[in-house]
Amino acid sequence: MKRFNFEGGNFAELAKNYSVDGSKDKGGELGTFARGAMVPEFENAAFDGKAGDIKVVKSQFGYHILKIEKQIGSSKVAKLAYVEKTLAASSKTQAAAYKAASNFLADVKGNDFAKLATQKGLKVAVADRVAATQGFAAGLDNPRKLIQDAYAADKGDVLPEIYTMSNAYVVARLTNVSPKGTLSLADVKKEIEPMVRNAVKAKLLKEKLVNAGKGNIDQVGAKLARPVSPVQNIVFANPVIPGVAQENALVGSVFGSQPGKLSAPVQGERGVYVFSVDGFTNPAPIANMFKQKEGMLLSLGQRSLGAAFQALQDNAQIKDNRVKFY
Template sequence: MGLMTFLRNRAGYILVFAIGFAIVAFLVGDAINVGKPFWSANQKVVGSVDGNDISIDDFQPKVDQSLNQFKQQYGGSLNPQMTAMAVDQAWNAELGKVLLTKEYERLGLTVSEDELLDLLQGQNPSPLIKQYFANPQTGQVDRATLMNFLKSKEPQALQQSTMLQQEVTNQALQTKYSNLIRNSVYVTSLEATDEYTNRNKLANFKYVSLDYTSVPDASVKLTDADYSEYYDQNKARFNNPQENRSFDYVTFSISPTAADMAAVKAQIEKIAADFKVAKNDSLFAAINSEVKVPFTYLTKGKLDPAVDSAVFALPAGSFYGPVLSNNSYKLVKVVDTRFSPDSVKASHILIDPAKIGGEDKAVKLADSLKALIANGGNFAQLAQTYSVDGSKDKGGELGTFARGAMVPEFENAVFEGKAGDIKVVKSQFGVHVIKIEKQIGSSKVAKLAYIEKALTASSKTQATAYKAASSFLNDVKGKDFAAYAKQKGLKVAVADKIAPTQGFAPGLDNPRKLIQDAYAADQGDVLPEIYTMTNAYVIAHLTDIKPKGTLTLAQVKKEIEPMVRNAVKAKTLKEKFNSAGKAGLAQIASKLGRTVNPVQNIVFANPIIPGIAQENKLVGSVFGSQLGKVSAPIDGDRGVYVFTVDGFTNPAPIANMFKQKEGMLLSLGQRSLQSAFQALQDNAKIKDNRVKFY
């Protein structure tokens, strides 16, 4: 296992794209520019930043590396959301690499050779060194392994060392840049006092309200002038940070029918009968199961919870199932059970057959070492002399580990032996001489032959659904999509404001191809394919395209209709309040048939009105009003209000101004970093063609 094993184990981290680790803190997922037209870009260009093209040949390995990390972190198969996250992560790193490198050069930020040496080997090493080379038992940097890695002359080691040093350098530059930004932020005493007051000053007031729902929608006739007025007053709200598209779709179910379920049940019962009498349990399970479970000793908690408890309560030789759980049938034969250590502490000497003339010679050497150790030989010294593994510098010590941490041959040897045993085992890494130092704990384990078969639709069911979808796709072209779907008795679903690299869409579990086609279509197009989801075929229709930038009134007209209607209603409700006079809230409430509502202890920073929800404009007006005076009508989010302020309770003076400023600086500093990176993007020429490729 040696240095090459170390590299294999660590490559998933060290190969992380150049400044990914350092840049992640800067990046805000929504702050990505999307360029058009993507279809006119070079076939191999994923995007460009200030004229620097990003080739798919360079970009894809970084996406793959991120996907591998997700696999290691979360296990199992990847889903579309993870893939989209991996693509975004790689893209963000590319943006950061170009934009921040230019900033470093402009500002003259560098990392000297002495600084780099100290970050790699000094008393306070880079966080990356701590992450990659920390001893899991002590948490301290394993300096022997680190130095072996840095000094190695093997080609792969040299390449990984260079990349690691570049990563450390980039993180140090990012830290310097971050400090420059943070140190440019200052909080004055006046600002600190305002913030403190906004969070601690209390207001007591009474209000009378007329809800927008009190005016029937049918009685409100909206004009172009109404839309224009609202749009002009709220234009800043309509800045679209990136292009998005919306589509309608219909689905044709491919969930299993009653006949399908009966057929699968009959099939699994036939498999169960054969399984009970099968002579080779593991082979039979491997051939018939759609989910592969290793034929080795497992601890409780590895299977579907509905099955796990039942199986682990059974003795060896028992048969369990078929049982339907989580949409699949399970069959389990308990081949053996035993009590086994929870974890093992072991040491080993790894012999590389290639270096001593073949496997036979490696086994002979291992047997000789085993005999020496059995006769009192020093295991640690022999490990230092003969082992090719990185653990040799610690006398071959591997620490304490649980099941699943080692290759099966190694694991079986240490968990099935006993403390003090010396064993010789062959694995993919070479020949091991293993010393079982200690076994810790004891719990039941079981060797299981496991079969799982999903409850899926038959080919006939799928063919019928596909035929219906195909017919709909052919017939709907040139027609009103929603009207034709309704005519066919189909429900139209909506996916609104879908970004080009988005890995999900409402109601769709595998939407990437559909989204790609949506970004290659024109508004109003029926998309060209029948899209396959887990349990349905989908036909989609592109309904809207919202480009990056300030949207026009025509582009937001449908979206703002409820707000425009409320704005028109507000004028009517304000007239009602004005006609009720200003003699006092009680008289106004009486004339309008409403009640006076008291509100206690409201703060400016949390404008929630009990029983109503958030009303920013109302609360803001309260804190700017005089005591006892009936206000002018205020149009809020839920209705129109008039109020009188009963009183304010001012907070005690700030006890610790320094602490108040410090807390604000922490939040302000983080926002400033995000704002700085956003500003770099806003001033850069960025083209994003990722939707062509993913």
């Protein structure tokens, strides 16, 4: 491709005589270039034309006269643009949603709430353990009025109105009321079931480790086909096993063991462990015991104030009625 900046006859001669471009000494010859090498105006003229075309182009550098001598290959170029726009429900959509909620509220009385919602194609969600003064609930962005009405209702009641959220209308039913005090097994079964499963698994694993026999830790690992992982620089004040988790029981057992002795199985948060301690390193002596003591006393003082207030709160015979007003 050749380029020069003035009109004339012989392209190469005119480029040498009149062009101010760096290619003037080569007769305006630019060689072969790909997209992205030139300014957009020049590039578009070169790639949108065909061999033999002579074009005049204006860019930020001035006017250019270019002759397309040859084009090699071909490629399709696509221009992309991202347009972001917030979508909001129209008044027609809102009216249709409110009508569906109204019809559901009218039909649900005396019917199975979840079954009817499924039949009508409505979403059913559950918010567990909602406190009276709570200002939030799972999946709801403005639930205060709903929570107030729930605490005025009885178990099984469908709440009396349709609640408006930022992007939804909600019809609610009070599924359960938890009495104050110790909960029954049925009330906590769902919550404690994973912990019970882990406890049973831990018991089985501990028995398996005991049955693996004595000896050193490498022999136990070989019998159980489990890798033995070395862990260094465990600190009692920071009971975290690198790459595993915080394991308070395990780290406490480590610092209560004898070096070189295979431990008994220890149940932790993420598994059951056996270990053998190579040795302990004594920490550096504390340089200023007065500052340490002062910091501990300050911390204990702050904790005692909070604990005293909590004790008064727990033993006070005061009924909290804020839910009725806020």
